[in-house]
Structures are given as C-alpha cells and as structure tokens.
Amino acid sequence: MALNVYWAMAFILPKGVIREVEKKMRNFLWKGNSGVGYPKVAWSVVCRPIEEGGQGIRDILALNKALMSRHLWNVIQNNQSSIWVKWITHTRLRHKSVWTVDVRGGSWGWRKLLRLRDALIPYIEFKIGDGDTFSLWHDPWHSLGPLITRFPRGPGRTKFLRQQNSLCGTCGWSLELASYHRYGMH
DSSP: OHHHHHHHHHSOOOHHHHHHHHHHHHHHHHHTTTTOOOOSSOHHHHTSOGGGTSOOOOOHHHHHHHHHHHHHHHHHTTOTTOHHHHHHIIIIISSSOTTTSOSSSSOHHHHHHHTTHHHHGGGOOOOOTTSSSOOTTTSOOSTTOOHHHHSTTHHHHTTBOOOSOOEETTTEEOOOBHHHHHTTOO
C-alpha cells in the first residue's frame, strides 16, 4: 500500500489507473495465487475501516483526493516555503485568488486540483485579521461563494474603499463606505 500512497500523494491519478490498481488488489484478495475465486463482500465494504467492519484497505480515489487537497491547502495558505506554491502563485494565479481563478485553461492536473476547492470549503474557517491573507471579495466566506461572483464589478462599483486597512477609530474595524469620510462622519 505504501507505493500507492506515494503515487497518490505525488500525482492526480487518472480514474483508469485507479480502476486497474483496485482490480489487481481485488483479484489478489479474492483469488490469491490460485487465480480462482469470487468476491464474497462488496469492495466498498472491504475499503471501510476495521472498526466499521471493513478490512482497512484504502479507497485509492478518496486517498488521492485527500492527498491532492493537501497541495491545494498549501496554495490557500500561501505556503511560501514551498517552491511549488511559489510557482503556482506566479504562473497560474497571477494575482488572482485560488477561489475565483477560472477552472478552464491550464493543464489537466491544475483543473483537477481546482475542482477540489468545493470539497475543502466546509472545513475552512476564514479569519479576517488585517486583510493580508483574507479577501472580502475573492474568498468564499459566505454560503453563496465569493462576492466577486455575485457582484462582478467588485468593490469599485459598490463604493467600498479600496484601502487595505479601513479602520475607524470610533467604531473599530468596518468596511466603511466612501461617503463615511466624505461627509465628516467620524
């Protein structure tokens, strides 16, 4: 199984490859070296954890998605210690958010990786902080997804200040309208 984990961690495995590997695993489990035998239990049951009545054999498709999600997580976290993340940020994202970059275009692997975004959202908690790592418009903090997909003209048309730190000394952190300062509301 260690060889499968390595390849599942390094590459997005095509479904045809996954089917072939699982076929070999099933055949060995049911037939052994004799080459004779029939499945006694559904493969999905065999792939369950031992505590749930399975054999603890990992579903390679689920394993591959989980391990590839780790790569996507590094991009979301902007892990600058990773050369790959730096390369993705420079060549694929080009000052765009990983949440709003278009799935079309790019390589097969990049498209597959971007399709994992929706699976990650329920497990992510967005912290606004000072705005360095959070984008009100491009991050999917709302159940409808990134605001930029709902209001394509973005902050320029909705009259929000474009300043990174629009803090008001009186009322604390807020997204203030441009008219707030224009009319002397302090």
